[in-house]
Amino acid sequence: MSKWMPSAHRAQWRSYIGITLLIVLMTAIVRPLDFAFDLVNVALIYLLPVLLSASLWGFRPAFYAAVLSVLALDFFYIPPKLSFTVADLRYLISFVVYLAVAALTASLASRLKQQLLYSRQKEAHTAALYEVSRQISATTDIRALIDSVSLQVSQAIGSEAAFYLPDERNKLKVMLPSFASSDWGRNEEEQAIAKLVYEHGEAAGFGTELLRDHSGHFSPLQADGSMHGVLAVRLKDRSSGFTLEQQRLLEALGGLAASTIARMKLMEEARIAHLTAESERLRTAILDSVSHELRTPLAAIIGSATSLIEGHELFSSDDRMELLKTIRDGSLRMNRLVQNLLGMVQLESGMLKLRQNWCDVEDLIGVALAQVKDFQQNRRIRVRPMIGIPLIRGDEVLLEQMLVNIVSNAIKYSPDFSEIAIVARVAEDRLVLSVSDQGSGLANDEYDLIFEKFYRARSARNVTGTGLGLAICKGIVELHGGAISASPNVPNGTMITIKLPLARDEEAIGKTISPVIEKAGVEHE
């Protein structure tokens, strides 16, 4: 307030000078025309400066204008003219009435003006608060909140702010805005006051009942009936104190900060709860899947082995072969599971080292097909001839594992005697590899879900599997900087599409390799 006081004084003096000048001017203009006007009209003309100053400057200047107008009327217009003496005493009554009218008008006009001013101020205040609250409620970070509230405090009140927030063990920690210019707030004294305020929930420091001589104002940050911390504001000039406005703003800011902190805490709690639930869900899924997938083949193995041992002579050689095959198949299945689990762990832990070798896609497909040969039964796997497919950079072991997983899936989820098509092509700077089957396909929402860990397609409940294969494929493809997706195959079935980046110097190598090598080769001849 101290800031605007001198200028306000100056403005008031100006208004008085202005009024005086105006009345002198009016007198100078109206006086020569005196003969043309009735005295009543003149009196009304002299009401003008009163109204003008009432609406422009308020009550006091208006009343000053009224007094000056009466004096001017008396001196210049009321006989005897050019004298303050009043011949007819009835004019005195007129003067009193005139002054009363002027005073009333002035007070009405100035009150109107004040109301306008007040509502303007309020509007500005509300707008400012709204802006701050919008900013603050958008923050999700405690540091950003502290900065933004402190900035408002320094802009509106011109003083420094410090926050005291409890840590996990409910111990208050002082937090200063990132632009803090001093260490105010870090002193033991201030920390002690903050602690007091935090524990009792009552404001302390300047302008309060408690420690009113301290240079800081400490207000508790309360929201939803619980304490979230303390906001301290350092007063620059203790003598001026806070205006009502500033105090209100401070309260509003404190309330906003408190509710934002409360909201952040809730959000954090919700996030942790969600994470816990998610990891719980995953753990259950792992346990269910692994225990089922491990126990089923184990049951077959143990059962077959024990019956072979105990009833050695009961079985025909065909039966014995059957049981032995059961043992072998069960073990292979367990082996696949263990491999998938290990693969997943390696992928997730980031332990997997990617070897960057040159890989021939046709070769990769060939190796993968050799691996699935034993269980493809009568399904026909058709590989579209590959012409002009360049080598790709990657880890051939992982890529082969990925292909085996995808082709195995295509086999697993499609009927015997159906066809599986493998197509490789180059699109822009990517190698696009697709594997399509003629199986039952997936539900619309499952095309993304099948790449999630432990997700099993709803139509595949009766087929054994862990739901890890495609998740591993996704991990491997992404490790190579590629992308994997699933889509419906026409007319039926599923198509898995893998996109892998091509090395940029690929073309150059493909073109230059032959002549160079052949030259070297000739020497052998």
Add this chain to the structure above:
Amino acid sequence: MNEHGARILIVDDEPQIRKLLKVSLQAHQYAITEAASGEEGLLQASTAPPDLIVLDLGLPDLSGMEVLARLREWSGVPIIVLTAKDREEDKIAALDGGADDYVTKPFGMGELVARIRVALRHVAKSPNEPILQFDELTIDLAQRIVELRGERVKLTPTEYDLLKLLASHAGKVVTQRQLLQQVWGAQTTESDSHYLRVYIGHLRKKLEEDSTQPKFIVTEPGIGYRFLSRD
């Protein structure tokens, strides 16, 4: 030497694996000795030299690689290493360090026996056989002529060298490095592996009916190539 009745030393710390190998290999007419540790294996190999060693790379005392290196200091006995699935580096290191072949745990017994046979046969075979014969494929080393089903196959010198190297180790895996260094020269490294990919591709186009289902040159992912010979 007759491959039946050959003496095989098994170096593995797992009693169950030793038992399995012993029973199964004895059924194939091999004479088996066992060692449960690297030191014991080295001792047995020097006191009663076997015809072949099956060596587990994951031993408790010495690393399998060390046993391999110490054996190779004085012995050329065929060595087949047993490794875990995801240890490609170990496999390559063992093969480049002198192992003849590898089998990945868990393995089928048929696979192991096939590897043992190939390794024993290579020792028995006289090195200066002028003509290599595989089903429909004939390689005349003296005249550098390759015939497939009686028809001559035109190969470039590099392709021929590559085929010759693979075929003369028929049944055995040859690592990428071995192929690169022996065909392209000692200065080539694994980063030149695209040469190998391209030439293997060319060879397959000329020899195989279906490149995605090769009958002669199969890929051992991450390791190298193996020329298949049928027994």
